[in-house]
Amino acid sequence: MQSRRMQLQRLPIETLLPLGIGLLFFAITSSIVIGPMDISFIDSIKALIPWETDLPAHIQLVVNQIRLPRTLLAIAIGAILALCGAVMQGLFRNPLADPGIIGVSGGAALGAAIAVVFFAPLVVNYPLILTLGTVPVFAFIGGALSTFFVYYLGTDKNGTSVTIMLLAGVAIGALSGAALGFMNFIADDQALRDLSLWSMGSLAGATWPGITLAFTTLAVLLWLFCRDANALNAFLLGEAEAKHMGVNVQMLKRRLILLCAAGVGVTVSLTGIIGFVGLVIPHLGRMLSGPNHKTLLPMSALLGALILLIADMIARVVLAPLELPVGIVTAILGAPFFILLLVKQKGRMS
Amino acid sequence: MEKNINKTMNTMKLAVLASALIFSSSSSWASERIISAGAAITEIIYALNAESQLVAVDLTSKTLVKGAYPLVGYHRQLSAESLMSLTPDRIIGSNEMGPISTLKLLKQGGVDVDVVNSGETVKDLLERIDEVAALTNKTPAAASLKAEISKKVDAIQTHLLTQSTPKKVLFLMIHDGRPANVAGRNTTADTVIRLAGAINPAASTVEAYKPISAEAMVQMQPDIILLSGRTLSSIGTIDDLLKKMPLLAATPAGKNKALATIDGTALIGGLGLKSIDEAERLNKVFYQD
């Protein structure tokens, strides 16, 4: 009997989780202390303490109003994206799935484009609209509508076919791309620039209500997804097998898709499109602690938060005073890693 | 025209006084640190000899500055912390500066956020000069600059009085492999063409820079084709242009091989000082007598 020995590098979750949380604290501290403005370590930490008032005002401002909100937002968004990525890869039983596969990103981009192109002129005259945030609202609605459409296409009386959903997601993406192309054509240079920057993602717009929304979403998603961890494991064996094990497959699919759409919709409306986190982080999580969703889901959330923190630090500092969109950094970090994974996968199959 | 300028000057003098009272900061005028978030503003700062106050500029001003300045990026995606790390006193830009959260943070951090107009008319330009001069404490220099501009504009008008028929000038932007863009209304090219005393046949049907079909171009029957210097150097001569776009031969411009160039820097950042210079020069090119 032929058997291929494979290196098992897994670490137990009891080691990984504390280690990960420790790393996260280190990253949070770094994110507070590092930035384009030169602020000493001690001053940065002091600025966080509310009753320390003997610091110059601009240091207080930079640490508490710029670095701290971004740090918190990065944690929540990174965790949500990675979590949704892990769930989508389980739902589609395909390690190459990413949260956008259900059409959320395409629809969100289209929503944002409509907001930028058609509402931007209004904004100049009515700045209030901008503070209400047409782009985030439209992005969220766009993402929700396209997910609904993809789900509707893929579902009939027999249930939801993930294969058809996948194809429908591709189709919606193509449709959205065409509409975006048309928008590009009729938009002026400025709207074009705005849109292209939005689609590269940025954590600069961190507001306290936004942070609250993001963390609430994360908490809800973590709780609900972890409850379904075992069912997702069973789902990996196949839909029929999961059904035989007592899993209500149709309701599971619907629940997971809706939750992911909501989660990704929130991230897209708060930060624009940040790619690669949902695709690559679950792979890292599987490599470290295994594909069992009971460990994969918390690990993905942790690693996603970590990676986005690091990416944001790089985005802020590497080309100062220019600030890179964080989506570019995640792509630069994520793409080579993903290629490496594919090469390894190829080696395994030959 | 003189009266209007005087009136504006008086209002501005008052404003400057008021500003000095309201914004009495501890730093003296001479060591002001200014970030320019627009090519138009950078151009005026240089023209007013206020460049010693400049500490950083935006991306569009890259070609206008002499020496190495930190680039703060695209003016609609400014990073608050990066800007504050340059310890500026003020940032000057158009009303399109953003994002709003950054501007709020800058104000909170004690940096003045000053918005100047971004209009396309000569009047707007003159006001803009006054606004920037007030912010850089160069109001005396502004007067002579504005006088210069007014003189050039007047010279064009005088020259036009000797002409009978206005010429139709079409500005083309040509990129390889894509249809050519024309300058419609609300573009700097359109303003320059009109300042130079010509008519832009695309202004009635096209807004901003848009691609139009060759047939539409022929229908406009331009007398002169206007290209940016960079476009011309990549194409060659008028004959090369006609080879690329053979339908143009059916226009007066094509028949008479009438081609003019404009310095590309006169077109970025809205109507600027260079634009006025080019308008004056082109006026003589269009109408040679």
Place this chain on the structure above:
Amino acid sequence: MTFGPQPNSLKPLINNQVDKNKVAIRAQGLNLILGGKTLLDNFDIDIHAGEVTALLGPNGAGKSSLLKVLCGEIEATGNIAFFGQNRNQWSAKNLAKHLGVLPQHSTLNFAFLAHEVVELGGLPLELSNIQTQQITQEKMSLVDICDLGHRLYPSLSGGEKQRVHFARILTQLSQAGEQCVLMLDEPTSALDLAHQHKTLQVAKELASNGAAVIIVLHDLNLAAQYADRLVIVNHGLIQADGTPWQALQPDIIERVYGWPVYISSHPTGDFPVILSH
């Protein structure tokens, strides 16, 4: 359905309380048409506890479809009752404790360890981790995969993977008590000779402990050796139903399979051996 006298070689029943005539599954009036083809035609069948029922028939005869209809994977018209209660009235979780289905193929692309896959069988059981692990250890030794436990599932051969799933199903059914149904869809196709027999022996032992075991087989000799009852299906109808000696008549086999055969007797066991022309 008639049952002839049981061959002597079968192990005697251990559990005297098992009623061999107790009906585990009663299916009535099953109709299934797929792709224009009638796979089940007003089909009735009773599956009994405590015995191994083999479903046989040529390719496309409908035996796999019958299995899938019985376990609910394919919807068909008609009534299906498990242990006297209509299948629709069983909750999914409860049914999972009593009904285990071993599929013919299983795709799992993720790098689980073999023992983790077996432990997935504990999902409907609601036991603690320790208890589940004890049961999985026991079932893994039953199907002889203890030494594979810490191997990565994707690295196993087809046969090894099949046994892993068998252990998983056995884990799933470990709490079934007297109401236990095991369905196996061509379980021997990927296995080598030794494991084919070992798997069927385990299935037979389960039956002798009171489970209703249904196996779809295409190997007539294996069916003859291990099944208590053979049901030969073709064109959506039952062509033969009885003990191995009863169902495996040369004329029936030639009619159903389209190839003439000789029936002989196994030298050491009391069951027929089918030899092809």
